[in-house]
Amino acid sequence: MIAEFGLAALWLAAALAALQLIAGALALTPRGGTLGGIVRPVAMVQGVLVALSFAALVVLFAQTDLSVELVAKNSHSMKPLIYKISGTWGNHEGSMLLWVMIMGLSGCFVAAVERRLPELTMLATLAGQAFVSLGFYAFLLLSSNPFTRLPSPAIEGAGLNPLLQDPGLAFHPPPLYIGYVGLSVAFSFAIGALVTREVGPAFARAMRPWVLGAWIFLTLGITAGSYWAYYELGWGGWWFWDPVENASLMPWLAATALLHSVSVLAARNALRAWTVMLGVVAFSMSMVGTFLVRSGILTSVHAFAVDPERGSFILGLLALNIGGALVLFGLRAASVTEGERFSAASREGALVFNNVMLSAILGIVLVGTLYPLLAEALGAKVSVGPPYFNPVSAIFAVPMLMVLAVGPLLRWRRDSLARIRPLIAIPAVLLLGVLIWAGSQAVGLLPALGLALSAALGVASLLPLKGRKLRQVKLPVWGMVTAHFGIAVALLGMASDAAFTTERLVAVQPGDTVEVGPWQVQLQRIEPVAGPNWTALRGDLAVSYKGGAVAELHPAARTFWAPPNETNEAALKTRWNGQLYAVLGQETSGGRWQLRLWWKPFVPMIWYGGILIALGGLLALLGRLASDLKRLVARDKIAYRRSRQGR
């Protein structure tokens, strides 16, 4: 019953999306007057229905209903409940349903609360949202139905990829998807504004909270995903430039640029066409990411679909949506009137510079990610990794970070660097000082630049607070300062990991002691242990920092039986100044065990920085919402007084 209910809800939601598109589009024509009234309610009901459909799938997974093909293929009755539930989106169909649900709920949310957009722009926006959703509904219902029943129920499920059986999986995809798909609102807003040609500060103020919200989730999702890869893969790295990681980074880069250009549009009524373009690009990158990840064109832990028909379907949707939006942009961009002017040395100038640099980095990541696919089509198999991505993106990231330190100190419209020279003297001196120091420590060029920029930016990011009464500083300013400071913190972690990590790879017998950096690590014994659906060989390590108190670490090699697989469970010991990372290898000659150890100074700063960046976004969002609310209340009061006076 539950599966049939879920499927029916999904079909109904799809039908409502079609209605939303038709009614919205007709209401834009001169004769469609009254039709506009149903668009908002339809969008809301559609969101609720698709959410119910998703809830039905979660219930099926939680109960391990083996008469449903998807559950039988991807779940197992012996799994812990949390992985049964997270298994809902740990497969192709379920993850696409999660995608469509977030898209429907975003539309529902916009329809319910957004009151600032002009009514016609709003209708065009909701119609745009329905248009994109409809494609994905078709994809789900026609080629990826999650609710298909088996002719006869399976006796036992096939299980979930053990790599995915980890709390990180339960936490990282949903926020990432909210971020990814939340950008569809920016896309639809851009479409709506292009249709009605109403691009201006009011439009930017309406769009900004939606972009901010999606961007916060995207930031958190990338941060969590990076930490997950760091401890789950057991390779000691935190970013591999894997196509799937790039697929999440590209929308983030576009959304970050959008976030800043929308602020320019809201504050100064400049960068009109550019902002609309970024709105289109940001969600287009989300869709490109989905195509890369879900089409089966890449084989990775994230790629579930191997059916080429599905890949072509997503590619078709991609071409339709992105191509359509770009054509609309091409037709309308010229008629979006020119915004306000500004000089090069101004807040706008700095933001434009950073926007261009972010776009350049986006281009570099996109080219590097697509290149292996293009090469394969031409018959060559290549892979592109850190030797390409690190230096090439740094060429644009370094000047961007320098301007990032200075930009917030500049005034809008027109300013001069001479005015802020005394202010930026301190970070400039720090930059040079750290660079010289790092040069004397035989640190590589990129890590040295990273350390220097991190120090300079750490100080410079706080300068906008200088000379202000902290209590009177507005929330969005706090948000900016926090996020920029977070970038400095994350940069410190990245550069320090690259510059100062020490690694030991040894084979030791129980009782042997190894030194790695300031740590002493003793292998005490190897023990067999058992979990709910795995058994493991666990190493008991006694570790002590500079001869201090002894702590225990337990790296293990787990063996799963459904599906049969083995994973390496790294063990981490975190101090304020870094992390000890231990991986247990295989048994080797003479009763010895392989042990791989890293001491990574300040590496957790990477993820603390990510959290700070997201927190900055949250502060800005709260600040914007509070002032929007005030404005609404004031407007209502005025309207109320007028109506009383009129009577």
Added chain:
Amino acid sequence: MSLTPMKAKHQRLVLALIALVALIGAGLLAAWALRSQASFFYLPAEYAANPPEAGRPVRLGGMVEKGSIRTLADGVTITFVIHDDKARVPVTFKGIVPDLFVEGSGAVAEGRRQPDGTFRADNVLAKHDENYVPREMKDMTSEQARQAIEETK
């Protein structure tokens, strides 16, 4: 530094040009860097016939020869042979191999050719499970290397 604000039409044009120049610059830079930094995938036969430049990062994929895995005295360096029907390439690797790295099944070694013709791997990938296979190896494991060789003919 304080430029007088330009005429409106002008400014839009200048901004668009700057953005275009930066993006084209990024594209050219990317293309140039890819030519020197992308790491090519080699089958043992190709590796033997047309060896990559020593020191350039490449990926070598094939079957791990039966009886070829040896662990050196330090307990963490292993040597093995990756082969297909036509050629064999000796590989050394210092590190922890994946659990499913076994003789007679497929593996991809990421690393560089040494001047003496052997291959030193920085990383070794093995068939993990049905859902997580290095892309180049997907075709290789079921019918051994034959299929892979046919594919690249």
